[in-house]
Amino acid sequence: MARSWAELLGDEDGPEETAEQQRGVFGRLRESLGKSRRALTGELAAATFDPGNEEDWERLEEALIRGDVGVRATAELIRRLEARGELGDLGEALAEEIADLLGEPATLNVSAKPSVILVVGVNGTGKTTTIGKLAQKLREHDRSVLLGAADTFRAAAEEQLEIWAKRAQADFVGAPHGADPAAVAYDAVEAARARGHDVAIVDTAGRLHTQSNLMEELAKVRRVIESRLEGAPHETLLVVDATTGQNGLQQARLFGESAGVTGVALTKLDGSAKGGVAVAIAYELGLPVKLIGVGEGLDDLRPFDPHDFARALVAG
Amino acid sequence: MFDTLSDKLQATLGDLRGKGRLDDEQISKAMREIRLALLEADVNFQVVKDFVAQVRERATGQDVLKSLTPGQQVVKIVHEELTALMGSGGSRLAFGKPPTVILMAGLQGSGKTTTSAKLALHLRKAGKNPALVAADLQRPAAIDQLEQLGRQIQIPVYRKDTQDPVEVVKYALQAATSAGNDVVIVDTAGRLHVDEALMDELVRVRDAAKPMNVLLVLDAMTGQEAVNVAEAFQERVAFDGVVLTKLDGDARGGAALSVRQVTGKPIKYVSVGEKLDQLEEFHPDRMASRILGMGDVLTLIEKAEAAVEEDEQEAMEARMRSGQFTFDDFLSAQKMLKRMGPIQGVLKMIPGLGNQLKDVDIDERQLARVEAIVLSMTPQERRMPHLINGSRRQRIAAGSGQTIQDVNKLLTARKQMEKMMKQMGKGKMPTLPQQMTKAGRR
Numbered sequence: 001m002a003r004s005w006a007e008l009l010g011d012e013d014g015p016e017e018t019a020e021q022q023r024g025v026f027g028r029l030r031e032s033l034g035k036s037r038r039a040l041t042g043e044l045a046a047a048t049f050d051p052g053n054e055e056d057w058e059r060l061e062e063a064l065i066r067g068d069v070g071v072r073a074t075a076e077l078i079r080r081l082e083a084r085g086e087l088g089d090l091g092e093a094l095a096e097e098i099a100d101l102l103g104e105p106a107t108l109n110v111s112a113k114p115s116v117i118l119v120v121g122v123n124g125t126g127k128t129t130t131i132g133k134l135a136q137k138l139r140e141h142d143r144s145v146l147l148g149a150a151d152t153f154r155a156a157a158e159e160q161l162e163i164w165a166k167r168a169q170a171d172f173v174g175a176p177h178g179a180d181p182a183a184v185a186y187d188a189v190e191a192a193r194a195r196g197h198d199v200a201i202v203d204t205a206g207r208l209h210t211q212s213n214l215m216e217e218l219a220k221v222r223r224v225i226e227s228r229l230e231g232a233p234h235e236t237l238l239v240v241d242a243t244t245g246q247n248g249l250q251q252a253r254l255f256g257e258s259a260g261v262t263g264v265a266l267t268k269l270d271g272s273a274k275g276g277v278a279v280a281i282a283y284e285l286g287l288p289v290k291l292i293g294v295g296e297g298l299d300d301l302r303p304f305d306p307h308d309f310a311r312a313l314v315a316g
Numbered sequence: 317m318f319d320t321l322s323d324k325l326q327a328t329l330g331d332l333r334g335k336g337r338l339d340d341e342q343i344s345k346a347m348r349e350i351r352l353a354l355l356e357a358d359v360n361f362q363v364v365k366d367f368v369a370q371v372r373e374r375a376t377g378q379d380v381l382k383s384l385t386p387g388q389q390v391v392k393i394v395h396e397e398l399t400a401l402m403g404s405g406g407s408r409l410a411f412g413k414p415p416t417v418i419l420m421a422g423l424q425g426s427g428k429t430t431t432s433a434k435l436a437l438h439l440r441k442a443g444k445n446p447a448l449v450a451a452d453l454q455r456p457a458a459i460d461q462l463e464q465l466g467r468q469i470q471i472p473v474y475r476k477d478t479q480d481p482v483e484v485v486k487y488a489l490q491a492a493t494s495a496g497n498d499v500v501i502v503d504t505a506g507r508l509h510v511d512e513a514l515m516d517e518l519v520r521v522r523d524a525a526k527p528m529n530v531l532l533v534l535d536a537m538t539g540q541e542a543v544n545v546a547e548a549f550q551e552r553v554a555f556d557g558v559v560l561t562k563l564d565g566d567a568r569g570g571a572a573l574s575v576r577q578v579t580g581k582p583i584k585y586v587s588v589g590e591k592l593d594q595l596e597e598f599h600p601d602r603m604a605s606r607i608l609g610m611g612d613v614l615t616l617i618e619k620a621e622a623a624v625e626e627d628e629q630e631a632m633e634a635r636m637r638s639g640q641f642t643f644d645d646f647l648s649a650q651k652m653l654k655r656m657g658p659i660q661g662v663l664k665m666i667p668g669l670g671n672q673l674k675d676v677d678i679d680e681r682q683l684a685r686v687e688a689i690v691l692s693m694t695p696q697e698r699r700m701p702h703l704i705n706g707s708r709r710q711r712i713a714a715g716s717g718q719t720i721q722d723v724n725k726l727l728t729a730r731k732q733m734e735k736m737m738k739q740m741g742k743g744k745m746p747t748l749p750q751q752m753t754k755a756g757r758r
Contacts, residue, residue, distance in 0.1 A: 122537070124427055157461075247358070247537040247567035268424065271509065272510055
């Protein structure tokens with residue numbers, strides 16, 4: 001059974017998720033990871049895998065690299081498999097080890113009222129879209145939501161978020177193009193508190209993690225949120241595009257330093273991209289994936305389940 | 317974290333300068349390092365395999381040049397091969413009977429809309445009269461975004477309220493023809509290459525637009541998936557070239573090599589910043605250096621040249637030679653540095669230095685704080701720093717929001733700097749002030 005929203009949000013119960021919704025996502029994930037699955041099983045020829053054969057190990061290594069798992073995490077997985085001695089079913093064993101690297105299923109910390117979620121990432125990963133969908137999901141789970149448009153840089157970013165706010169029936173705090181993003185964050189937190197909202201989600205401008213002035217700006221946004229509300233931001237989500245290669249590690253590292261990232265939202269998994277960089281990020285930085293985006297539809301933003309993901313990545 | 321490949325090879329092969337040929341064992345070791353370096357740079361794994369085999373063949377039995385270490389020798393071969401691979405094929409756009417249509421395609425978030433505007437600006441600078449077409453009807457507010465960008469650079473944006481991008485294109489072509497635009501750049505919706513319906517739509521847009529150039533916009537951070545993306549777009553819309561975006565980050569950009577190798581299509585432009593004039597032509601040798609993590613002297617030199625206006629530079633040099641370094645000089649030096657981009661990035665481009673500096677965190681915030689201190693001085697104080705006494709220091713500290721100690725440190729640093737200038741003026745090699753090298757260490 002895939003992880004449900006209620007579990008992610010730490011609710012006792014929530015709106016019943018239809019079997020269709022749950023199977024739907026797993027099916028979709030399988031479908032989207034299908035190429036990788038074929039690649040892996042094809043590469044591995046898991047049934048005939050011979051632990052005594054150097055070439056078989058090499059093929060396994062290549063398959064993982066091909067999935068963007070990265071050199072270091074791949075080496076670790078191989079080391080663990082070798083240490084097992086008796087492998088049994090290779091696909092099964094590999095999925096277990098990948099799930100282990102990914103860590104325990106995470107929760108989204110939204111228990112405080114209001115809770116503040118800060119959303120950060122490089123340009124074009126899907127921050128605004130992810131926020132729009134998350135807002136709708138939170139709304140379905142009986143939270144009133146406010147969206148703060150602290151992306152005051154990209155042309156029409158505010159308009160884009162406002163459209164999502166309307167769709168999700170969320171409250172909205174915006175600012176003119178070029179305004180100070182920290183001031184917008186301030187207003188959003190204040191408004192969420194004054195109007196009694198449960199969750200405030202703050203969108204920020206996409207920025208490359210190498211631009212230290214923009215990263216400093218982000219750190220300021222975070223400081224302002226911290227100073228307005230004890231314990232906030234309760235979550236800082238880094239949105240990572242699943243097509244990203246090993247640069248995803250640098251993103252996680254540097255956004256972590258500036259903004260104190262608490263989790264990753266892995267988007268665009270509906271392509272043939274495997275999103276293996278999430279394994280690298282979890283292994284090298286210990287940062288959990290909390291959400292995955294597997295399509296354009298509203299229900300395609302899902303809680304992340306390490307076992308599902310690992311199984312879909314390896315064996316389908 | 318990015319040890320340069322040449323340093324790694326140096327460590328693996330040792331210093332066998334001028335001691336004959338590369339033997340098999342050395343070459344095997346070197347090839348392992350090269351393979352890892354390319355994989356970490358996100359070059360597609362099959363491309364890596366083929367490439368390494370090719371390089372191995374070339375390296376086998378080569379004499380080690382007297383001037384090079386074996387490591388450098390191998391790097392030289394790899395660099396040459398990479399450059400050759402990425403370099404062949406034209407990088408120019410094709411122009412025909414006006415209006416020449418350029419169709420932009422790519423995944424969501426690769427940077428199509430911004431790149432469209434950048435390309436329009438670039439072409440206008442080259443004497444064209446371009447127009448933009450807002451054919452992304454999928455993403456909320458995408459049209460607004462393009463219109464705002466168009467306003468910034470005063471280039472017309474054609475749009476039409478419809479659900480069908482083909483209609484937008486048809487209308488825009490008419491409008492462009494009657495307005496006398498000789499180039500039309502069509503921004504399309506981002507789409508996944510596995511999304512059949514949207515890929516079909518793209519084909520219809522292409523058929524209606526009849527572009528002379530179809531450009532695939534590709535994020536430099538793309539991983540192993542780049543090959544699948546490129547192949548799918550190649551098959552459906554047969555693109556003519558690639559625009560590689562977000563190269564101002566620290567991604568090594570191995571996707572560039574993969575796509576070139578798999579589709580044979582050249583990279584035509586690279587996008588190196590968020591500002592609309594930050595679109596550059598593609599230089600294969602620089603890309604090769606970048607993928608190998610080797611620094612990039614050429615780009616550095618060019619950046620420096622562009623950043624410093626000549627008379628400004630001469631004036632500064634003259635003052636430096638005379639051993640003067642006032643806070644005004646300090647401000648203009650800082651301005652020049654800033655124009656060259658993030659300092660860490662600039663330093664990384666200097667081969668050899670990138671590795672030395674890997675633990676040194678050049679803190680640009682520190683520079684900003686220093687600038688604040690200088691800006692809190694009066695013009696007179698900037699010209700004549702010796703005037704700055706205790707009460708002035710207090711005022712400057714308060715004005716810049718820094719402590720008196722910070723102000724003192726800066727005053728000392730300037731003195732050291734001036735001393736250094738004097739030494740240089742006398743033709744001696746200066747020793748770097750302690751503070752400068754120490755301050756940034758984590």
